[in-house]
Amino acid sequence: DAGVIQSPRHEVTEMGQEVTLRCKPISGHNSLFWYRQTMMRGLELLIYFNNNVPIDDSGMPEDRFSAKMPNASFSTLKIQPSEPRDSAVYFCASSTSGSRDEQFFGPGTRLTVL
Amino acid sequence: ILNVEQSPQSLHVQEGDSTNFTCSFPSSNFYALHWYRWETAKSPEALFVMTLNGDEKKKGRISATLNTKEGYSYLYIKGSQPEDSATYLCATPAGTALIFGKGTTLSVSS
Numbered sequence: 001d002a003g004v005i006q007s008p009r010h011e012v013t014e015m016g017q018e019v020t021l022r023c024k025p026i027s028g029h030n031s032l033f034w035y036r037q038t039m040m041r042g043l044e045l046l047i048y049f050n051n052n053v054p055i056d057d058s059g060m061p062e063d064r065f066s067a068k069m070p071n072a073s074f075s076t077l078k079i080q081p082s083e084p085r086d087s088a089v090y091f092c093a094s095s096t097s098g099s100r101d102e103q104f105f106g107p108g109t110r111l112t113v114l
Numbered sequence: 115i116l117n118v119e120q121s122p123q124s125l126h127v128q129e130g131d132s133t134n135f136t137c138s139f140p141s142s143n144f145y146a147l148h149w150y151r152w153e154t155a156k157s158p159e160a161l162f163v164m165t166l167n168g169d170e171k172k173k174g175r176i177s178a179t180l181n182t183k184e185g186y187s188y189l190y191i192k193g194s195q196p197e198d199s200a201t202y203l204c205a206t207p208a209g210t211a212l213i214f215g216k217g218t219t220l221s222v223s224s
Contacts, residue, residue: 033212043158043203043214056210091157099212100146105157 025094137204141185
């Protein structure tokens with residue numbers, strides 16, 4: 001298996017633009033997580049999907065952020081409109097069963113909003 | 115709010131030194147404790163998932179112990195090598211989320 005796949009690896013955009021980050025979890029994993037990593041706050045959970053259903057989105061910062069998982073092999077995290085404070089590394093991770101099992105992380109997307 | 119604390123925040127050792135760091139977590143409603151290794155410019159990679167009080171796990175020169183009654187875990191690295199340089203994160207589940215500590219950043223000089 002190729003592991004968790006994320007795209008793009010780097011994204012530079014201007015304030016106000018829409019940004020879409022993509023994730024393909026490991027086949028057979030039914031839990032998918034989006035994290036954001038910043039110097040100030042470390043690694044923080046944004047949203048968790050189980051069997052394609054959003055279970056916990058309490059970490060999503062505000063309405064500008066949205067996430068979808070239309071099928072078991074694909075998820076998106078969208079920021080619209082983007083702001084400079086959204087600049088961070090966004091990781092997607094998957095596991096076989098929720099937060100209690102080992103999570104496999106993708107390579108991350110480094111987002112810079114100018 | 116569940117709080118996971120790690121200490122020290124950073125550590126610098128010489129090649130060949132053995133070292134250890136601490137992860138503290140709430141002991142109530144404990145389910146599991148994860149350790150991850152995070153190299154610069156890469157993504158976190160799981161080292162151990164521990165569930166039993168008194169458990170000890172080992173992977174090569176890295177080992178970890180768990181005390182669920184008092185709420186701490188130690189990660190040990192024996193004979194540190196430059197390739198061990200990374201940030202070591204611990205995490206514990208809280209509901210549907212995995213709560214991470216801020217990590218201990220280890221730097222090993224040759």
